[in-house]
Amino acid sequence: MLSFEDVLAARDRVAETARHTPLDYSHTFSAMTDADVHLKLELFQRTGSFKIRGATNRIATLSPEERENGVVTASAGNHAQGVALAATRIGVDSTIVMPEHAPISKVKATRSYGGRVVLHGEDYDEAAERAHEIEREEGRTYVHAFDDDYVMAGQGTIGLEIYEDLPSVETVVVPIGGGGLISGIATALKGKDEDIRVVGVQAEGASSVAESLEKGHRIEREGVETIADGIATRTVGERTFAVIEERVDEVVTVSDPEIAVALTTLLERSKTLAEGAGAVALAAVTEEKFDYADDETIVPALCGGNIDLNTLTNVVMRGLVETGRYVKLRTVLKDRPGALEELVEVLSAQQTNIYGIEHDRTNRDVAMNDAEVELDLETRGPDHVEELLAALRERGYEVEVLV
The missing domain is CATH 3.40.50.1100 (Rossmann fold)
Incomplete structure (x- = not known):
C-alpha cells in the first residue's frame, strides 16, 4: 500500500514542475460556517489542477x-x-x-x-x-489517472503543503473521483499527524466510493450524471479504495445544486473561479454535510479551475436560482391596453429587476382574449421571491414558477 515515504520521495520529483499553491484564510466562509476555514487553492496550479x-x-x-x-x-x-x-x-x-x-x-x-x-x-x-x-x-x-502508487504519491504532496503551511489543521476536505487525490493527501496527513481528520466528498450522481463503503466492497455504477465532470467516474480504483478504507475518516456526497451554489458563492465573494469538481469540498463544508465544531480549523481542497465557459454560464445561473437571485415566472393577462403596464407596476413596487418579457397571444392553452407572459426576473433572495409571489397573487394574478 502507498506509504508516507512514497509521498516524501514524490515531492523531490515534482518540485521543479508543480507549484506550491496558496493556502488562503477565508473571512467569508469562516463567517458563514462559524469555523476557521482556509482554502487550499490548488486551482492556481500549473494546468489549472492538481493532476500535474x-x-x-x-x-x-x-x-x-x-x-x-x-x-x-x-x-x-x-x-x-x-x-x-x-x-x-x-x-x-x-x-x-x-x-x-x-x-x-x-x-x-x-x-x-x-x-x-x-x-x-x-x-x-x-x-x-x-x-x-x-x-x-x-x-x-x-499512466493511470488515479489507481497508481506513483500518481497517488504525487497528489499527496498537496497534503505535505497543507500541513507545513497550517500545522494546526484539524480537518481536510477532499474531492473524490477515482480516489487518487484523497489517497495521497490522506497518506501524507496521517503520516504527519494521525489525528488530522480527512473527509472525502463525491457528487451524488457519481457516488461510487460512498456506495462502496456502505456495501463493504467496490461497486461500479451503471452511469454518472453530475456537473462535476472532473470526478465523474463509475468506480473507485482498487488500490485507492484500500487506502480510503484505511485512512479516510468519512465520505459524504453533495448535490449538483449545492455544487452550483458553492461555485457561485466562491466566484462572487472570493473572486475565485473553480470548476464543479473543484467546488465540491467547499460545498460539503457550507452545506454542513459532516459535523464540525465552531472554530474548527478546516481546509477544503479546491482542486481545479478548468471550467468550460458555456458550462460556467449554466452553473452560475443555477446557483442564482438556488439562492433566490433569479426567477422565471409565467402568468396570463387580459389582452387589452394597459394590462402589461399594470403587471410591471407590481414588479416595480416590489423592486424587482426585469431581465426579459415574452408576450404570447397565440398559445392555445389560454383564452382568445388573453395573453401568456413569461418573465425573467432578478430578485434578492428567497424571501424576496416569496414576497413578490404574494404581491402578484394578491392582485389576482395566477403565477407559475418555471425556474
Whole structure:
C-alpha cells in the first residue's frame, strides 16, 4: 500500500514542475460556517489542477525504453493536461483519450501542452477502454489517472503543503473521483499527524466510493450524471479504495445544486473561479454535510479551475436560482391596453429587476382574449421571491414558477 515515504520521495520529483499553491484564510466562509476555514487553492496550479503532480511523478519514473515508446492515458480533462505537459517537458510522446463530450476548453488545453488527443466514448470509463487498446497496439505505457502508487504519491504532496503551511489543521476536505487525490493527501496527513481528520466528498450522481463503503466492497455504477465532470467516474480504483478504507475518516456526497451554489458563492465573494469538481469540498463544508465544531480549523481542497465557459454560464445561473437571485415566472393577462403596464407596476413596487418579457397571444392553452407572459426576473433572495409571489397573487394574478 502507498506509504508516507512514497509521498516524501514524490515531492523531490515534482518540485521543479508543480507549484506550491496558496493556502488562503477565508473571512467569508469562516463567517458563514462559524469555523476557521482556509482554502487550499490548488486551482492556481500549473494546468489549472492538481493532476500535474501525479503525472509528473509517474512519468519521472519511466525507464529509458518506456520513455522511447511514449505514454497513453484516459482522462475527462485535468489528468489529460497534466500528462501532456509532464511528458512534453522531458521529451516523451503522449496520447490522451478523452470522452467525446469532454469540455472543449480542456481538449484545446491538452493539445496546447503537446498531447495527441483522441476523442472516444461517453465517459471516462469508455475512454479508458480505448486508451488500453492503444497501449497494447503501440506499446505505450499507460499512466493511470488515479489507481497508481506513483500518481497517488504525487497528489499527496498537496497534503505535505497543507500541513507545513497550517500545522494546526484539524480537518481536510477532499474531492473524490477515482480516489487518487484523497489517497495521497490522506497518506501524507496521517503520516504527519494521525489525528488530522480527512473527509472525502463525491457528487451524488457519481457516488461510487460512498456506495462502496456502505456495501463493504467496490461497486461500479451503471452511469454518472453530475456537473462535476472532473470526478465523474463509475468506480473507485482498487488500490485507492484500500487506502480510503484505511485512512479516510468519512465520505459524504453533495448535490449538483449545492455544487452550483458553492461555485457561485466562491466566484462572487472570493473572486475565485473553480470548476464543479473543484467546488465540491467547499460545498460539503457550507452545506454542513459532516459535523464540525465552531472554530474548527478546516481546509477544503479546491482542486481545479478548468471550467468550460458555456458550462460556467449554466452553473452560475443555477446557483442564482438556488439562492433566490433569479426567477422565471409565467402568468396570463387580459389582452387589452394597459394590462402589461399594470403587471410591471407590481414588479416595480416590489423592486424587482426585469431581465426579459415574452408576450404570447397565440398559445392555445389560454383564452382568445388573453395573453401568456413569461418573465425573467432578478430578485434578492428567497424571501424576496416569496414576497413578490404574494404581491402578484394578491392582485389576482395566477403565477407559475418555471425556474
